[in-house]
Amino acid sequence: MSRVVVIGGGIAGLTTCYHILQEAREAGKNIDVTLIDKGERPGGNIRTEHIQGFLIEGGPDCFLSEKPWALQLCRRLGLDSSILPTSKPRGKTYVFSRGKLHLLPEGVILMVPTKMIPLLTSSLLTLRGKLRMAIEPFIPKKKGNADESLGEFVTRRLGKEALDKIAEPLVAGVHAGDPDTMSIRSSFPKFVELEEQYGSLVKGMVARMASMKKKTAAGEAKSVKDAAKSATPKGASSGTPSTKPRMTMFVTLKNGLGELVDKLLAEIKDVELLRETSVSDMTETNGGYQVTTDTGRVIDAAVVVVATPAYISAQLVRKIDLELSKKLLTIPYASTATISIGYNKKDIKHPMDGFGFVVPGSEERGIMAASWSSIKWAGRAPDDKILMRCFVGGARRAIS
Numbered sequence: 001m002s003r004v005v006v007i008g009g010g011i012a013g014l015t016t017c018y019h020i021l022q023e024a025r026e027a028g029k030n031i032d033v034t035l036i037d038k039g040e041r042p043g044g045n046i047r048t049e050h051i052q053g054f055l056i057e058g059g060p061d062c063f064l065s066e067k068p069w070a071l072q073l074c075r076r077l078g079l080d081s082s083i084l085p086t087s088k089p090r091g092k093t094y095v096f097s098r099g100k101l102h103l104l105p106e107g108v109i110l111m112v113p114t115k116m117i118p119l120l121t122s123s124l125l126t127l128r129g130k131l132r133m134a135i136e137p138f139i140p141k142k143k144g145n146a147d148e149s150l151g152e153f154v155t156r157r158l159g160k161e162a163l164d165k166i167a168e169p170l171v172a173g174v175h176a177g178d179p180d181t182m183s184i185r186s187s188f189p190k191f192v193e194l195e196e197q198y199g200s201l202v203k204g205m206v207a208r209m210a211s212m213k214k215k216t217a218a219g220e221a222k223s224v225k226d227a228a229k230s231a232t233p234k235g236a237s238s239g240t241p242s243t244k245p246r247m248t249m250f251v252t253l254k255n256g257l258g259e260l261v262d263k264l265l266a267e268i269k270d271v272e273l274l275r276e277t278s279v280s281d282m283t284e285t286n287g288g289y290q291v292t293t294d295t296g297r298v299i300d301a302a303v304v305v306v307a308t309p310a311y312i313s314a315q316l317v318r319k320i321d322l323e324l325s326k327k328l329l330t331i332p333y334a335s336t337a338t339i340s341i342g343y344n345k346k347d348i349k350h351p352m353d354g355f356g357f358v359v360p361g362s363e364e365r366g367i368m369a370a371s372w373s374s375i376k377w378a379g380r381a382p383d384d385k386i387l388m389r390c391f392v393g394g395a396r397r398a399i400s
């Protein structure tokens with residue numbers, strides 16, 4: 001028996017099926033794979049819809065290029081020409097406070113100020129809040145390596161106002177998390193490293209940016225040299241310009257992330273796909289597992305891959321490993337949803353010269369953040385329209 005059962009057809013389950021088939025093919029082996037997914041269409045959180053000229057993403061709309069795995073997968077699948085960078089390398093972010101949008105001071109990277117003039121002239125913070133952030137390089141570094149919450153860490157280094165008006169809304173906008181319960185070491189280990197290595201986030205961030213600039217300059221000089229070499233008559237045939245897409249911090253696909261799901265589905269045609277089917281029970285047998293679905297089918301498998309959210313996985317593995325099940329239940333989840341709204345461009349008075357805005361929890365509004373999708377990405381709305389994507393829910397504004 002060499003059947004593998006994959007439970008959950010989100011990006012994790014689909015990619016697992018793809019890799020199993022690829023490796024089996026390379027090894028000249030035949031492995032039967034069954035993918036079981038509860039949803040009516042595979043993809044899990046990924047859901048791309050095309051409505052009246054708008055391209056709407058229900059779940060994720062991009063991925064980070066510096067974490068290479070999603071990009072590598074797209075390239076393996078031959079989606080190079082579909083990779084879409086943001087319209088600008090970096091977009092301005094606004095913060096909604098006291099009834100209007102304030103620009104996040106230029107040079108604030110994730111929450112760390114790297115330029116003092118924009119910080120001191122910002123309309124977002126009070127004078128006391130700005131000065132507290134500005135003295136961060138003089139705050140002594142923490143002794144010992146005990147973990148702290150993100151909230152404690154930011155308050156200690158940059159002050160309470162930086163936490164409320166910058167760190168909390170940025171974190172809520174990205175992770176939908178609560179800074180008081182998120183571990184700084186797990187969620188932002190780079191900040192801990194900066195404090196340990198440089199004694200200050202500001203000093204560390206400035207030093208790292210300078211070294212990155214140097215590396216980029218060296219890289220550019222090298223590629224100019226290489227291009228010059230390849231343009232010589234001997235290398236004339238390889239002198240065509242590179243077709244590699246421009247890389248930005250966030251990237252997506254021209255037709256939305258649904259393109260990735262469609263491509264994976266096309267690649268795993270040999271997998272038996274059970275849609276709208278839930279796994280209701282899983283037990284260990286002699287040398288394998290038995291998986292039971294809510295349609296009453298019982299499948300024997302040599303290997304089972306569980307690619308469902310942790311709280312579902314906890315139920316599925318309960319009879320096999322109670323300890324693991326208990327650990328999985330300790331992983332907190334927050335419910336979030338997106339609301340996409342289309343506007344006529346002419347009706348919007350704001351210059352929309354950024355990628356969107358975040359809303360501090362202290363403002364007590366219904367949304368956590370809004371992304372100006374059609375400004376951030378090409379091809380998301382008809383020319384005379386704007387697509388805005390709002391985020392609701394999150395750890396501090398639970399929805400059910």
Ligand SMILES: Cc1cc2nc3c(=O)[nH]c(=O)nc-3n(C[C@H](O)[C@H](O)[C@H](O)COP(=O)(O)OP(=O)(O)OC[C@H]3O[C@@H](n4cnc5c(N)ncnc54)[C@H](O)[C@@H]3O)c2cc1C
Binds near residue numbers: 011043064312
């Ligand atoms: C609104 C929103 C916006 C996001 N934005 C981004 C972003 O921009 N960039 C980013 O990198 N990440 C983003 N994320 C996170 C990202 O979407 C997830 O990390 C990712 O989609 C998780 O994929 P997965 O395959 O692990 O799980 P899921 O996508 O949750 O898939 C799990 C699958 O398991 C199935 N399932 C559940 N129970 C059973 C069962 N009993 N039997 C069989 N099947 C079952 C479900 O039907 C589902 O298809 C966002 C998430 C949300 C909700």
